Amino acid sequence: MTTRLLATLAVTACGLPAAADEGMWLFTNPPLKQLLDKYKFTPPAGWLDHLQKSCVRFPGGSGSFVSADGLVMTNHHVAADTLQKLSDLKKVDYLKLGFLAKTRADEMNCPDLELYNLREIKDVTADVNGAVKPDMAAADAFKARQQKIGEIEKAASDEGKGVRGQVVTLYAGGLYHLYTYRLYKDIRLVFAPEKQAAFYGGDPDNFEYPRYDLDCTFFRVYEDDKPLKPDHHLTWSENGSKADELVFVAGHPGRTSRQNTLAELEYLRDTGFPSLMQRLNRMEVLIGAWIGRSEKNRQLGEDDLFGIQNSRKARYGGLQGLLDPKVMARKQAEEKRLKDYIVGMQKEGRKLPDWHAGAMTAFDTIAAAQKKRAEYAQEYGTLEQGTAFNSTLFGYARALLRYSAESKKEAKDRLPEFGDARLPALKRQLLSEVPTDDDYEILKLADSLTLLAGTYGAEDPLTKLVLAGKSPRARAFELVSKTKLKELAERTKHFDAKSVPTDDPMVALAAAIDERARAIRKKYEADVDEPKRKAAAALAQARFALDGANAYPDATFSLRLAVGTVSGFKENGKDVPPYTDFAGLYARAKEQGNAGPFKLPKRFEERKTALDLKTPYNFVCTNDIIGGNSGSPVVNAKGEVVGLIFDGTIQSLVWDFVYDDSDARSVAVDSRGIIEAMRKVYDAGRVADEITGAKKK
C-alpha cells in the first residue's frame, strides 16, 4: 500500500447516478440525499464541522486528533519517513524496533514534520474569475487567475500565527475554494509499532485481503512546548463497528482521473498498462534475482524492489478493472450523457458558452491524441523518459548536459525542469551524497540497453549508436567504470560552473541521443499533452454546467468525505468476510512457517496468551478512497473512531478511473485491534487510556 495511498496520477468531476457508495465529497457539499435515501441518516448539526476540524493532513497522507491532549493518529507507512529520519538522527532503527514514549517527557521531537488542520472553507470562485477580463487570451486569463489566487492566499495567511490559506481548484476550475489551515510544527512521536507488525505479510499480502497489519503510528502536537488542546478531536468508539454498519472516511485523497475519457482508458488498457507491466515485470525479476545473490545487493536493491512490486501490483489491479466490460460500460454511459448534453445545447438554439465549440470536438480530439500517444510511446519512453538508460549515472550525465544548455537560454525558453524555481530540486538530485554502486549500475544499465536492443533490433542505427560495437553488458561496464560522474566533487564542479564534461563517456552517450530525445518530447507535448489539456478543460466546463455541485470533484489532496459500509466480498466465488482477528494473525504465521514477511514480531510471539485472540484486527469497507487517504480515520454515525484506513484491495486499484464496489474494498485497522495490541503487546496502556478516555491525565 505504502506507495499507493501516498502517491498517484491526473486531475478533474463525476456525473451520472453514482455507483453505490461512490464519491469523495466536499465537506461543503456532502451527499445528504444519498445518505437519507440509502442510510436514513442525516448528519446532526455540527457533525461535519467536528469531523472536519478533527482531521489533519500529513505530507502525502491523512490523520486525525484522537485525544483532548493533541494525540494524532495516522498510518505507520505515513510516518515511515519521519521514523527513518529519527533513526538516522538517533542511530537507532525505529522502523525495525518500533518506539514507545513511556512518559510524555519521552515523546520524541520529529524534525521537518508539519501537520495541516483545516479551519475554514470559503467559496472564492467569483473573486478568482473576476480577475479575468472578457477579451483576454487563454494564457493571459490563466496568468490573471494565478495572480489573483496568489493574492487571496497571501491575504488569508499569517505565517507568524501558523495560518496558511490555500486556494483549491475544483471541477477543473468550475469552483475555487479557499481552505484556511492551522499549521503545526512541533510534532512528537508517541508510539509506533515495529514495521514487521505494521506491514505484516509484506509484498505477498500487499493490496490483498484478509490482512493482519497494525499499520498505525501516534504523534502528539505541541504548542509552546505543551500538548495542544485541540478544539475538536474524535472520540473512540467503545464497541467498534459491525458488519453492514454505515461508516465514514474523512481524509485527503490525492489525485483521481475519473474524468479521463473512454479513449484514454482504452489507451491505458490496451497499450499503456500492458507495456508498463512488461517493464515492471522485467525489473522485478532482474533486481529480485540480483538481491538474492548477496547481502550487499539486498541492501542496495531492496527499496527499489519493493517500489517496483508495489507499482506492479497497483497497475495489474488497475488493468484488471479496465478489462472489466461492466466498468467500461458505466464509463461509456456517462460519456454519452455528457455528449448528449453538449449536442443538445446546440439544438436548443440558445447562446452557446465559450467552451462549447471546444467541448463539441473534445472527445475526438482526445481520441486522436491517444493515437499519437500510442505512436510515440516507444521512442518517448526509451529516449526521453530514459527506460533504455536505467542508471543513476546516466541521469547525472543528462542533467548536467541539459542544465549547461538550458541555463544559457532565457527563462521562458527553458525546459520547465530547469526553471529557476526548480533549481534547488535539480541541485538536490544531482549533488546527492548517496554513493552509486558500480555493480548495481552495470546491472540496471546493461539490462535496459538489452531492452533497447530488443525494442529497436540490434542492427538499428540507434542501437548501434548507443552500444558502440559492444554487447550491452560490455558497454554498460565501460560506461559505468569510466565515468567520473560517480564523484560528487566532479558533479559539484560542473553544476556550479554550469559546464559539462563532454569527454566523459556517460555524457557523450547522453549527448549522442539528446537531439532525438528532445525531438520526440517536443512532438509528444505538441500532439498529445497540449490537445488533451485543452479538450479536457472544455469537457470539465461542460460537465460543471451539466451537474454543478451535484457531482463530486476529482481528488485534489484536500479534505473529503467518503460514505460506505463495513462489508465483505466474493473472490473466485468464495466469501471473504469483512473482519480478521488476532487468531488469524497467528494462523497466518503458522501456515507460512513463521518466516520472511510472515514472521511474527517477537513481542507478538511472547504475548500471545495475553491477547484476546477474537479481537477484530483489520476490516474492509466500501468507502471511496485513493492514494492520500492513508491514515484517514473511519468513524461511525456518531462520529466515533472505529478504524484507520491503510490500504485498498487489488480490485480497488481501478478507482483511479472508475469507482466500482462489486468486489473492491478499502482496508482499515480496527479500532479494537489497535487498543488491544497497545495494551497487551506494547505495554502502551498510557496511550490507550488517553485515546479511550479510560483515565484522564
Added chain:
Amino acid sequence: MTTRLLATLAVTACGLPAAADEGMWLFTNPPLKQLLDKYKFTPPAGWLDHLQKSCVRFPGGSGSFVSADGLVMTNHHVAADTLQKLSDLKKVDYLKLGFLAKTRADEMNCPDLELYNLREIKDVTADVNGAVKPDMAAADAFKARQQKIGEIEKAASDEGKGVRGQVVTLYAGGLYHLYTYRLYKDIRLVFAPEKQAAFYGGDPDNFEYPRYDLDCTFFRVYEDDKPLKPDHHLTWSENGSKADELVFVAGHPGRTSRQNTLAELEYLRDTGFPSLMQRLNRMEVLIGAWIGRSEKNRQLGEDDLFGIQNSRKARYGGLQGLLDPKVMARKQAEEKRLKDYIVGMQKEGRKLPDWHAGAMTAFDTIAAAQKKRAEYAQEYGTLEQGTAFNSTLFGYARALLRYSAESKKEAKDRLPEFGDARLPALKRQLLSEVPTDDDYEILKLADSLTLLAGTYGAEDPLTKLVLAGKSPRARAFELVSKTKLKELAERTKHFDAKSVPTDDPMVALAAAIDERARAIRKKYEADVDEPKRKAAAALAQARFALDGANAYPDATFSLRLAVGTVSGFKENGKDVPPYTDFAGLYARAKEQGNAGPFKLPKRFEERKTALDLKTPYNFVCTNDIIGGNSGSPVVNAKGEVVGLIFDGTIQSLVWDFVYDDSDARSVAVDSRGIIEAMRKVYDAGRVADEITGAKKK
C-alpha cells in the same frame, strides 16, 4: 542448471578455424592436431578407448564408472528423478535427506533406471546410403534410409544379452555411425547428498560462479545380483587439477544449433528471445508473488517457478551472447566462408552435386522464412502454442477436442501428435492422476487471458470471442469452476470413446478458436518450418563437402570429447578465480544470513571443524559442453578423474549457437571436494575408499 544440462534445442556441423577450445568431438575423430599444436599432447594408445568404455549414458545426462566394482558417478540433478521415485516408493524424502548405503547390502534398487555403456562405433554411411536408389524422390529416399537404419539397428541388437545398436545421424546425414551399447538395468543407489548441498545457492546462484555445490550422486551397477566388474573404469586423481591444466570432458551433449544461419540468430536475438523473456518474466512475477501467499500455493507452484527461473536465466544468457557483436561477427565470417565455397563450385565449372541448387538459395530461403516466423509469431504463440490459455484444464479440453477429430482421419492425415505411436503419451498426459487446483488454474488462465487482451486489444473480435463479455478474471473463474474436465472419470470416458463434451465451457472455448489455431499452424509449418528444413539440409551437405570430418558435428546426445583448461575469467572487470573451497561455502552462508537457498545443510554446520576448509570444492574450465553433459567426468591427461561437470555459467548459454570462451565457462565439482565431503561430512568413507582405491573390498 538442472534443466539446461538436461534438455535443449535444434540440430546439424561446425567449420572455420575453431575458437580456442571449441568442439564436441567424435571419439572416432578426436582433435589430434589441435591437441598437439596447442597442448603438445597426443593421447597414448588405448587412452580414448579406455575413456569411452568408462563412460555411461543416463536418461538425459552423463556418467562414468569410477571403481572396479561398478560404482557410477553422475550429478545429483541427473539422479533427481530416481531419488524422487525412491522417495515415493519408500515414503522417505531422499531429496531432502540424502542417502548413504552403509554396506553394499543397503544399496537400494532403483526402478526404471537404465544405463548405456558404449562398446563399439562403426561407420555405416555407405550401407545406409546404399538403400537409396538414384532416382528416388526425397521422401522415398528418406523412408528407404529409415528402413535401412532400422535393419542395421535390429541386426546389432540382442536384447536378451543387453546389447542395443543405435544409428546416429551425424553432420545432418553426412555420416551415419552405428553405436553399439551394453545396457544395464540393475542399478542401485549408493550415495546422494541432500539437495540443499547438491544445489546450494538455489536459483540465485544457478548459472553463476563462484559456486559451492556438491552436485554428485553415486550408483552401482549390478549384474546377476552381484556388483558389475566393468572392463574399464576411471581412476581417481590423487592430486586433482590445477589452474591452466589441460582437462577433458567425456559425455553426451544433447543438442546444439551451431548451424543456425545468421538470419536465424538475428531472429532469436531481435524477436524470439525478447518476446520469450517477456513471457517468462511475467510468469515468474505472477507465480512468485502467488506462492508467497500460502504454503499450499508454494507446494503447487514451486516446481513451475523453478523451471521458469531456470529458463529465464538460460534465455537471458543466450540473448546476451547473441548481442555480442564479436560472437555474431564470427558467425558471419563462417557463413561467408561457406557461401564462397558454394558459389566457387559454380565458377569452377565442374559437375555440381544434387544439393548445389538448394544450397545456392538456402541462406536467402532461411532469411525469408525468418521474416514469416516473425510475422506469424504472435498468432502462432497465442493460439496454437496456447500462451493465451495457460491452463492444464484448457490443455485437456484441446487434447480431447482434437483427438476426437483426428482419430476419425486416416493415420497419414492426422496431426503428428495424434499418430498411433504417440497415443500412449497422449493418454498419459490426458489421464494424469495429479489433481488440478482451481485457484492455481484461475490465476494462470486469468493472467494469460489478460496477456491476450494486451496483445490484441480488448476490442479485438478475438479477445471478445474469448472473454465472452467478461473480465479475464471473471472469465477464468467461470471456465475453471464450471468445467468437468477436472474429473479424471470424465476425461477417461471421453478419451476411451474418442468423444468430446461440446457443452463443457472449456471445450467450447477450445472449439471456438480451433479453426484459427489450426490455420496459423498450417501456415507456420508451410512457410517457416518446411523451407528451413530443406534449406538447412542443403547447407549441411555443402558444409560436409567442404569440411568433412575436420569439423565436429552438432550435438546428438551421443558420446563426445571436449578439450579445455581449468581457467578463471573476468566479470565486470574483476577476476573470478577458477577454484572455490569449503571456506568459501561457509563464508557464503554467513554473508547470506544462512537462510533460504543459502542455508547450510545441518551436516555441514556440525562437521565444519572436521573439514579441511582449503579443499577445492568447485572449479570452472573452458571445455565445450551443453545440456546432456550433466554428470560428465572431467579427466586429466592421464585419464584420471579430477572433476564432475554440473553446470555452465550464464555467459556459456550462447553455446547453443556459438562457442566463445572469452568469459564463458563450464562448471564442475572438484574431485577433492567430493572425497573430503564424503569422508568428513557424510561418513561415507566406505565409498570414498572404493573410489580412491584406498582400501580394496
